[in-house]
Amino acid sequence: METVDVVVIGAGVAGLTAARLLASADGDGDGEPAAGRRVVVLEARDRVGGRVHTDRTGGHVTDLGASWIHGIDGSAVAEAVTAFGIRTVEFTVGGYQVDSRPIAYHGADGHRLDDAATRRFAADVHTVDATLADVVAASGPTDTYRDVTERAIAAQVWDAERAERVREHLEHRSEEQYGVPSDELAAHGLDDDSIDGDEVVFPDGYDALPTHLAAGLDVRLRHVVHSVRHGDDGVEVTTDRGTFHAEAVVVTVPVGVLQSDDFVIEPPLPARHRQALERLRMNAFEKVVLRFPEQFWDEDVYAIRQLGPEGRWWHSWYDLTRLDGVPTLLTFAAGPAARAIRGWSEEQVAASVLEQLRRLYGDRVPAPSTVQVTAWQDDPFARGSYAHMLPGSTTDDHDDLGVPIDGRLHLAGEATWTDDPATVAGALYSGHRAAEQILGRDVPIARLWSGALNGTT
Numbered sequence: 001m002e003t004v005d006v007v008v009i010g011a012g013v014a015g016l017t018a019a020r021l022l023a024s025a026d027g028d029g030d031g032e033p034a035a036g037r038r039v040v041v042l043e044a045r046d047r048v049g050g051r052v053h054t055d056r057t058g059g060h061v062t063d064l065g066a067s068w069i070h071g072i073d074g075s076a077v078a079e080a081v082t083a084f085g086i087r088t089v090e091f092t093v094g095g096y097q098v099d100s101r102p103i104a105y106h107g108a109d110g111h112r113l114d115d116a117a118t119r120r121f122a123a124d125v126h127t128v129d130a131t132l133a134d135v136v137a138a139s140g141p142t143d144t145y146r147d148v149t150e151r152a153i154a155a156q157v158w159d160a161e162r163a164e165r166v167r168e169h170l171e172h173r174s175e176e177q178y179g180v181p182s183d184e185l186a187a188h189g190l191d192d193d194s195i196d197g198d199e200v201v202f203p204d205g206y207d208a209l210p211t212h213l214a215a216g217l218d219v220r221l222r223h224v225v226h227s228v229r230h231g232d233d234g235v236e237v238t239t240d241r242g243t244f245h246a247e248a249v250v251v252t253v254p255v256g257v258l259q260s261d262d263f264v265i266e267p268p269l270p271a272r273h274r275q276a277l278e279r280l281r282m283n284a285f286e287k288v289v290l291r292f293p294e295q296f297w298d299e300d301v302y303a304i305r306q307l308g309p310e311g312r313w314w315h316s317w318y319d320l321t322r323l324d325g326v327p328t329l330l331t332f333a334a335g336p337a338a339r340a341i342r343g344w345s346e347e348q349v350a351a352s353v354l355e356q357l358r359r360l361y362g363d364r365v366p367a368p369s370t371v372q373v374t375a376w377q378d379d380p381f382a383r384g385s386y387a388h389m390l391p392g393s394t395t396d397d398h399d400d401l402g403v404p405i406d407g408r409l410h411l412a413g414e415a416t417w418t419d420d421p422a423t424v425a426g427a428l429y430s431g432h433r434a435a436e437q438i439l440g441r442d443v444p445i446a447r448l449w450s451g452a453l454n455g456t457t
Contacts, residue, residue: 002242007237007249008250008252011048014434015252016041017213017430020447021443022438023039025447037439039217039218040219040246041214041218042244043219043220049207053065053207054205054206063207068199069199070423071198080209080213086204089203093303098125098126107306107307109308124158124166128170131152132148135148136187141392144185144187146171146174149170173190178190179384180388184390185390186391186393188393203323212449226238227263228263230406234248235408249408249409251409252411253381255281255413258411259277265409273401276396276400277401279392284385286338286385287331287374288374289372290329292366301319311356313352314353317330350368387415401415402417429445
C-alpha cells in the first residue's frame, strides 16, 4: 500500500486543478515556498484531460469533447489559457441562441429564408424567451422545460405554424445545450444558459490546458479505481494496480460513473449527497465532424439551421473552417438522435447527415473527406458527455454534491458546480474549491498558472 497526503481520482480539469493547487500550496499560507501536499492523481485512461480530448488523426485537430470557452469575461479558464500561451480563435455563437451571429436559416421547404423572414422568426423566439423567464420563475418543483415552454408559447396566441417553429427551436435548445429532450430536463435546467463575453475555440486543441495543468504532477495513468473507503483512519483507494492510503481524497469521476456499481464508496454517501445525485443524469450528446474537399455553404455565416420536421435530428451545422482552413462542419447528435445512432457506423451517421445537407444544398454537397463521430455514451469512464438536471431537481443539487464529507471525502467536477455546470469552467472552479476545503483556507486560483511546481511554472 502506498501512502500520500491526498489522492485525486480523475485527471480531468477538476482533478488536475485540485492536485496542482494542493501540490504547490505553501505550508502555512504566508506565501513562503514549501513542498506542498504529497498528491497522487489516479486516471483510468491512458491520457490526461478526461472529457477534454483532442484527436489529431490525419494531421487534423479535432476536439472530441469540450471545444469552447463559453464566455471569456471573468473566466479563470480563459486566464489560465492566456497565461499558458495556448492559442485560441474567437468563435462566438452565444449558446443555442437564435441570432447571436450570422446564421443561414432554411425554412421547412428547404429554401433559405430571406433577411425579413429570419428577423421575424428571431423576434418570435425573443418574445417567447421574455415570457419564459417569468414562467420558469413561477414553475412547480416537478415541471419540465417542455411544460414551461408550452405555457410561454400558449401565451402568445399564435397560429399553429408560427408556434410550431418556435417550439422546435426551444426543443432543439434543450437538446443541444443539455443533450436531452425538454420533457427530461428540469424547468430550471437552462437557468445557467448565459454567456459573458466572446467565446473561443482551440485551433491547436483544448487538451493543451490539461497538459499544462498536469506538468510536474504525479499522475498515474491506466489506474482504474474500484472503491473508496473512508473512516477515522483516513482514506483507502483501491485500484486494479494497487491500493493507496491518504488523509483525504478528491473524487472527480463523472456522475454516470459515480452512480454505477463499478465505483464503490464506503460508507455510502450521506443522504444529502445521495439525493442530489439521484436527481442528476448523464446525457446523450455526440459530435459529428465532417471535413469536405470544398466549401459548398455560404461564406458569410457561422452556422446553418433548418426549420421544420426534417430537422428533427440534424438541424444545426457550425462552420469550423476558420480553425485550419479545411472546409469543416460540426453538428450534434443530441438527445433522441444520439440514442438512435448509438452503435451506427460512421458511414451510416454521415449518410443520415448528408441527406439533410443535400436537401438544403442539392448536388453541391460532395462526399466528405473525413467523418468523425464521438461515442461518449459508450465510454465506461464517462457514460455520457455531461450531467443534466432531472425534473424535481434544484440548482442547489450541484452545490450539495460539493459539500465535504467528514473532512476527508470531497466530490468535484462539472456536475458539482451550480453557476457553470456542464463546462470546463465548472470543473476548474470545483477543483479549486476542493483544494481550499482540504487546506482549510483560501488559495488564489491564479496559483494554477503562476505558482511554481517541482521546478515548473
